[in-house]
Amino acid sequence: MxxxxxxxxxxxxxxxxxxxxxxxxxxxxxxxxxxxxxxxxxxxxxxxxxxxxxxxxxxxxxxxxxxxxxxxTPSVEVQSALLLRQARAGRSLSDLANAMETSWPAVQRLENPHHWPTLKQLDKAARALGKRLVLSLE
The missing domain is CATH 3.30.160.250 (Double Stranded RNA Binding Domain)
Structure with a gap:
């Protein structure tokens, strides 16, 4: 993406x-x-x-x-929120929270453009969405 x-x-x-x-x-x-x-x-x-x-x-x-x-490119916080929103593709936040075995507010923060998610959180969300987290330094 x-x-x-x-x-x-x-x-x-x-x-x-x-x-x-x-x-x-x-x-x-x-x-x-x-x-x-x-x-x-x-x-x-x-x-x-x-x-x-x-x-x-x-x-x-x-x-x-x-x-x-x-x-x-936007800031890292905005990029991660945008990428997760796109990857979720209509799947509800509660479905993602269940797949990640975490709370709904924790998943909601991942799509907050003012929140800095950890790599562990992003990787777990990506796997729950059937995706792979890929990092790049440019």
Whole structure:
């Protein structure tokens, strides 16, 4: 499952870079340098996705990268919450809690974008969903 979202960073007349995400129309920012724009892109993506998770709103799948696009990923907490929500695919939290042999609130925290789950919790949730936890350092 992919949680990297494409965006464009266009140099404006005033010398700043304007960032806009194709898949999330409300996600845009800017930066005085390209480095600042890239940092701000990840921050705004994290904020928008956390808001949508908090309010149980739909979150679109990232579209394919196009020429000239850059990719941003949200924070680790938001990535794990989003990945578990996607992997659960309609399965209830209580079903997942039963499969993990834990409480419903413990499973609910795993989909909280402001909570830092442990690797042990993520691995147990992945196995209960018939998935495999894969880590990557980039």
């Amino acid at each position: 992919n949680v990297a979202y494409p965006y464009t960073a266009n140099l404006e007349e005033d010398g700043a870079y304007f960032v806009q995400f194709r898949d999330l129309e409300e996600a845009f920012t800017q930066g005085e340098t390209i480095e600042e724009a890239v940092f701000n892109a990840a921050e705004v993506l994290t904020g928008i996705l956390a808001y949508r998770l908090d309010h149980n709103q739909d979150i679109p799948e990232p579209s394919p990268m196009r020429p000239g696009d850059r990719m941003a």
